[in-house]
Amino acid sequence: xxxxxxxxxxxxxxxxxxxxxxxxxxxxxxxxxxxxxxxxxxxxxxxxxxxxxxxxxxxxxxxxxxxxxxxxxxxxxxxxxxxxxxxxxxxxxxxxxxxxxxxxxxxxxxxxxxxxxxxxxxxxxxxxxxxxxxxxxxxxxxxxxxxxxxxxxxxxxxxxxxxxxxxxxxxxxxxxxxxxxxxxxxx
Numbered sequence: 001x002x003x004x005x006x007x008x009x010x011x012x013x014x015x016x017x018x019x020x021x022x023x024x025x026x027x028x029x030x031x032x033x034x035x036x037x038x039x040x041x042x043x044x045x046x047x048x049x050x051x052x053x054x055x056x057x058x059x060x061x062x063x064x065x066x067x068x069x070x071x072x073x074x075x076x077x078x079x080x081x082x083x084x085x086x087x088x089x090x091x092x093x094x095x096x097x098x099x100x101x102x103x104x105x106x107x108x109x110x111x112x113x114x115x116x117x118x119x120x121x122x123x124x125x126x127x128x129x130x131x132x133x134x135x136x137x138x139x140x141x142x143x144x145x146x147x148x149x150x151x152x153x154x155x156x157x158x159x160x161x162x163x164x165x166x167x168x169x170x171x172x173x174x175x176x177x178x179x180x181x182x183x184x185x186x187x
Contacts, residue, residue: 009112012041012048012060020050020060024095027137040064040092045120049112051096051105058100061109062093065122075128075182077151082124083184089117089125094141106141114145114187123187128156128180132171136181147183156180 012020020037040046040062051059071088072079091113096105117125127147129138139149157176171178 007054008052009049009108010052012037012050014038014041016048016050016057017041019057020048023057023060023097024093026098027095028134037062047113047116049109049116051109053100055097055100059096059105059109060093061091061095061113063089063091063113063117063125065117065120066090071126075126075151076153076156077182079126080150080184082186083126085122085124087120087122089113089122089187091125091127091142091147094138106138107144110141110145117187124184125187126182126184128153128182130157131179131181139181139183142183145185147185149181150184151182152179153182154179 017037024036037048037060041048043064045066046062046064049061050057051061065087066074067086068079068083068088071083071090074090091110094106094109094113096109114125125147127138127142129136129142131137131152136149155177157178157180
């Protein structure tokens with residue numbers, strides 16, 4: 001595994017989209033909820049952050065700001081008390097290139113997402129993480145960021161394929177039945 005030194009966390013540019021999608025596609029247990037990097041980059045309430053190192057772009061964080069009703073629909077569960085706010089940050093994806101994991105890039109990206117959401121007057125955030133026999137994808141990163149699990153939703157990914165109609169990377173099925181664990185917390 002190459003040593004990774006992060007030079008910057010920045011907003012994604014259009015030229016980054018191909019490599020960002022490749023990083024997301026390389027994740028063994030994750031697929032975006034609401035779409036690919038360009039969807040978030042063009043969304044006026046969305047953000048697409050990249051971790052750039054001396055090896056190029058090696059990580060991505062996708063998110064947006066939503067009202068409680070749409071967040072409850074996306075997460076397919078009731079919202080815990082911590083999410084009773086007018087604006088909720090939805091952390092959709094945190095993905096690191098497989099050759100650069102274990103160096104704190106996911107933590108750096110979630111810290112940058114937290115800063116972005118605070119600047120946009122958002123005090124709470126949520127995320128959905130796939131649960132597979134290997135564990136909860138993104139769970140460690142989310143818990144390090146202070147989010148706590150509040151619900152497990154069965155068959156979650158059948159409804160939320162993020163435009164990816166291929167087979168599930170975790171279970172290998174076209175009609176995925178994998179559950180997801182919902183996370184929430186104050187920023």
